[in-house]
Amino acid sequence: MLEIIHVSKVFNPGTVNEKTALDDLSLSVNDGDFITVVGSNGAGKSTLFNAISGVFLADSGKILLDGRNITFEPDYIRSRYIGRLFQDPLKGTAPHMTIEENLALAYLRADHTTNPFSRITRKEKELFRDQLKRLDMGLEDRMNTPVGTLSGGQRQALTLLMATVVPPKILLLDEHTAALDPQAAEKIMKLTEEIVSRNHTTCLMVTHNLHQAVSVGNRTLMMAGGNIVLDLTGSERGSLTISDLMRMFREQAGRELDNDRILLSE
Amino acid sequence: MIHIAQTALSLGCIYSLVALALFLSYRILDIADLTTDGCFVLGMAVSVSTAAAGHPVLGLFLAVLAGAAAGYVTAFLQTRLGVPSILAGIITNTGLYTVNLMAMGWSSNVSLIKQETIFTMFRSTGIGGAWYASVLGALFAFACMAFMRWFLSTRLGLSIRATGDNRDMVSASSINPTFTISVGLTLANCFTALSGAIAGQLQKSADINAGTGIVVIGLATLIIGETVLNGRKSITRNILACLVGNIIYRAIYAIVLQTRIIPIEGLKLMTAIIVALAIAAPTIRENLQLQRRVRKEMK
Numbered sequence: 001m002l003e004i005i006h007v008s009k010v011f012n013p014g015t016v017n018e019k020t021a022l023d024d025l026s027l028s029v030n031d032g033d034f035i036t037v038v039g040s041n042g043a044g045k046s047t048l049f050n051a052i053s054g055v056f057l058a059d060s061g062k063i064l065l066d067g068r069n070i071t072f073e074p075d076y077i078r079s080r081y082i083g084r085l086f087q088d089p090l091k092g093t094a095p096h097m098t099i100e101e102n103l104a105l106a107y108l109r110a111d112h113t114t115n116p117f118s119r120i121t122r123k124e125k126e127l128f129r130d131q132l133k134r135l136d137m138g139l140e141d142r143m144n145t146p147v148g149t150l151s152g153g154q155r156q157a158l159t160l161l162m163a164t165v166v167p168p169k170i171l172l173l174d175e176h177t178a179a180l181d182p183q184a185a186e187k188i189m190k191l192t193e194e195i196v197s198r199n200h201t202t203c204l205m206v207t208h209n210l211h212q213a214v215s216v217g218n219r220t221l222m223m224a225g226g227n228i229v230l231d232l233t234g235s236e237r238g239s240l241t242i243s244d245l246m247r248m249f250r251e252q253a254g255r256e257l258d259n260d261r262i263l264l265s266e
Numbered sequence: 267m268i269h270i271a272q273t274a275l276s277l278g279c280i281y282s283l284v285a286l287a288l289f290l291s292y293r294i295l296d297i298a299d300l301t302t303d304g305c306f307v308l309g310m311a312v313s314v315s316t317a318a319a320g321h322p323v324l325g326l327f328l329a330v331l332a333g334a335a336a337g338y339v340t341a342f343l344q345t346r347l348g349v350p351s352i353l354a355g356i357i358t359n360t361g362l363y364t365v366n367l368m369a370m371g372w373s374s375n376v377s378l379i380k381q382e383t384i385f386t387m388f389r390s391t392g393i394g395g396a397w398y399a400s401v402l403g404a405l406f407a408f409a410c411m412a413f414m415r416w417f418l419s420t421r422l423g424l425s426i427r428a429t430g431d432n433r434d435m436v437s438a439s440s441i442n443p444t445f446t447i448s449v450g451l452t453l454a455n456c457f458t459a460l461s462g463a464i465a466g467q468l469q470k471s472a473d474i475n476a477g478t479g480i481v482v483i484g485l486a487t488l489i490i491g492e493t494v495l496n497g498r499k500s501i502t503r504n505i506l507a508c509l510v511g512n513i514i515y516r517a518i519y520a521i522v523l524q525t526r527i528i529p530i531e532g533l534k535l536m537t538a539i540i541v542a543l544a545i546a547a548p549t550i551r552e553n554l555q556l557q558r559r560v561r562k563e564m565k
Contacts, residue, residue, distance in 0.1 A: 053438075076437040084438045092438065094431035097424070105428050108421060109440045116422035162439070 002029040002052070002170055002202065007061030009047055009226075021047035022058070023226035029170070034196060034203045034217030038210065038249065044226040045206045049172045052204075054078040065169065080109050083163030083201075085156070085176040092159030095148030099139060099158060102147055103128045106162035131161055135191060153184030157191060164195050171196065173205040189216070210242045210249075220245075224252040270520040272400055277520075278513030279403030280468065283410055283461035284484040285491070285508035287454040290414070292485065293504065295430040295450045300355030300481060301340045302458050304362030307477035308332050309459030310466035311369035314376050317467055322383045326463050332369075333459020334452050336362060341448040366474055374474040383467035399468060406464060410457060411505050417453075418501055426450045479534050486537050487511035489544040 009022040021044050029035065039045050051058050054075035063071045070078060085092060093102050104120045107128075125143070132140035135157045139150075147155060156176060163171060173192065177185035193216065196203050207213050213220055220237055222230035222245075229252055232240060284306065291299035309329035316325030336358055343354035370376045385399055394401030417423045429436050429446040436443050458480075466472045491511025497503045523530055543550075 074437075074442075076440055076442045079438050079440045086434075091432070091434045094428040094435060096431050097427055101424055101427075104421065105424055105439050105441065108425070112440060114421060116425075117420045119419050119421070 001031055001066060002027075003062075003064040004028075004048075004052070005062045005064070007051055007058045007063065009051060009056070009059050020226050022051060024061075025227050026061075027221075027228060029202060029204070031202055032200050033219055035205065035219045035221055036213040036217050037204060037206045037221045037223060038208070038213045038245070039223035040249070040252070043223040045223050046174055047226070048223070049084070049174050049204070049206065052170070053082050053084050053172060080112060081169040083168035083171045085159055085163055085171075085173045087175040087178045089152040089156040089159065089179060092162065093147045093155055096146055098144045098146055099132070099150075100125065100128060100143040102158065103131070103162060103165060106165050109166045109168075128165075131165055135161060151184070153180050153187060156180060156184070156188050160188065160191060160195065164199065164201070167199040167201060169202060171201050171203040173203065175206050175208065178208065210245050214240050214242060214245060222248060222252065270517065270524055272397060273520045274513055274517035275397075275400035276403040276468065277465075278516040279400065279407040279509065280461055280464045281483070281487065281516065282407050282509040282512040283457045283464075284480055285488045285512055286410055286414055286505065287457035287461070288481070288484045288488055289504060289508055290426075290450055290457070291454040293430075293488070294418070294427055295447060295454075297344075297351050297430075297447070297451070298355070299337075299340065299451060299454060300352060301336055301358045301362070301451075301455055302355075302481035302484060303477040303479070304359040304366065305333050305336045305455045305458045305477075306462035306465075306480045307366045307472070307474060308336055308362055308369065309462030310472040310476055311366045311376070311462075311474075312459075313463030314378060314466040314470075314472035315369055315371065317378055317383055318376055318381055320381060322381075322387065322467060325467070326384065326460065329459045329463035330456045333455040333457075333462075336459070337452040337455025338448060340455070341451040345444040345447050363474070370472060370474070376472045378467070378470040383470060384464070385468055403464070403468075406460070407509055410460070411509065414505055415502060422446075422449065479537065482534075482541050483515070483537055486541045486544070487515045489541065490514055493544070 004025060004027040007022055007025050008020070011017070011019045011021055019042075023044075025044070025048065027048075037045050037048075050056060052063065054070070054073060054077075057072060061071075062069060065081070094105070097105075100120065104124065107124060108114065129140045129143065132143070137154055137157055139154065139158065147158065150158065160176070176192070177188050180188060189212070192205075195201070203217070205212075205217065207216075214237070218237075219231070219233045220240070221228050221232075230248060284302065287302065288299070291297050309332065312332045313322075313325035313329040316322070316328055339361075340354045340358045343349040343357060344351045349357065367374065385402060388394075388402045389398045418427060425436070425441045426446045426449060428439070428441065429443050429450070433443060436446070462477070466476075488508060488511055491507030491509070491514070492498055492504065494510055494514065495503050495507045497507035519533065522528060522533060528536070
């Protein structure tokens with residue numbers, strides 16, 4: 001279980017560009033939750049993900065995972081149990097290395113005491129081939145192809161596989177289908193749901209697709225001004241329609257505008 | 267003619283280790299490591315000084331250790347202390363000047379007169395006959411190339427390649443970039459120092475200025491080799507390119523030296539121009555293509 005306790009993050013403090021990205025945010029994620037996160041640009045969604053995965057340290061507050069305090073753990077250690085996917089499909093793979101080599105890197109998370117001078121074994125190659133077959137993209141026959149030659153959809157599918165080949169405790173998806181064409185996006189979303197339900201992975205997904213936000217997963221968060229303004233589960237969420245969500249979204253955006261107006265008039 | 271071939275082969279093999287080092291730092295890690303010049307002299311100074319004391323083989327080992335230390339200092343400056351990578355190399359390089367003088371007993375050069383070197387030891391075995399220097403050089407070159415090929419296919423090697431290929435993904439794959447950059451630069455400078463160490467024992471002397479421009483020459487040979495072998499296609503080809511490029515470069519050098527077609531003092535300028543043009547080639551080509559289009563479409 002992931003617990004975020006009173007976490008704040010301010011960028012460029014003390015300058016004209018000062019921006020409170022996370023404002024005393026607290027969140028408790030239960031095991032097996034599949035949470036969709038919505039909110040306008042600058043609401044703090046990506047900052048929240050970066051704080052969880054350790055890209056930067058929070059200014060204040062604590063982050064606990066399964067009761068262990070990981071607030072000050074560097075990102076490469078956290079990545080042993082936190083998987084990440086970004087909007088940009090180029091971010092998750094090494095373009096000049098082959099599919100097999102990329103997967104071997106991802107598989108390092110399985111056991112970080114592995115002899116650093118060992119090479120990819122035949123057994124691992126078989127494992128990678130089986131996993132690639134599940135993507136149903138024909139990648140299993142192109143294991144020695146440099147990843148840079150794949151399409152965006154293929155690269156994102158590979159990134160998804162790399163993030164889950166060793167099932168993480170938490171999977172963070174930051175608009176991971178937003179840069180893909182509709183067909184590829186649908187395929188990646190289907191694969192995501194398959195993999196998450198097979199491994200019972202706890203998952204947080206940022207999306208601007210309000211249909212996805214209400215139909216995928218079991219819980220929906222709305223963020224605004226660096227905090228969580230709406231947290232829906234169960235029957236409350238079951239009866240939620242896209243237009244409801246759209247209305248709440250507008251209300252939140254309007255409130256922010258009002259705040260700005262107040263600030264400016266003072 | 268035979269003399270030219272012998273010089274080109276032996277020097278080409280020995281200096282190919284510098285190209286191998288730059289392949290690791292510049293091509294794989296995408297870091298321009300300017301420690302190279304000073305590190306080459308460091309290896310030379312340590313090796314020749316130790317050989318002067320009667321231990322030529324030990325000299326090579328000590329030179330490699332010294333190179334590792336120099337590489338680690340550069341890596342430490344950029345990964346832990348936030349010094350920009352090019353500046354980190356320049357700082358280490360500057361400091362090495364004093365260290366190198368110290369390694370040569372506070373003198374600007376050391377010579378071996380009667381003392382044994384690895385080359386005199388090897389000649390006495392009779393292997394290779396008159397080509398003994400080329401044979402020994404080739405043994406070192408192939409051993410190092412094989413090591414590099416093996417190393418880059420290990421998990422650690424893959425992690426280092428990923429660090430240079432996509433910095434965003436490495437920390438998300440539980441790889442610590444600080445560690446991989448440190449290992450990469452340390453290993454690269456081991457090769458550079460070993461190259462200086464062998465070269466010093468071949469020419470039986472070490473000189474404080476022997477390293478000037480080594481990094482540019484190394485890049486030139488790497489690029490020449492890559493062009494000849496179409497080397498960016500695979501790691502194996504790229505590693506072979508280090509050797510092929512060096513032998514070609516040293517052959518040109520030896521011919522110029524023998525025939526004086528251009529003054530020998532002009533070689534550094536020529537090398538610099540080759541490197542600048544080779545690295546600029548893609549940009550120049552793009553500009554030319556654009557101009558051609560402009561001329562055609564603007565009529």
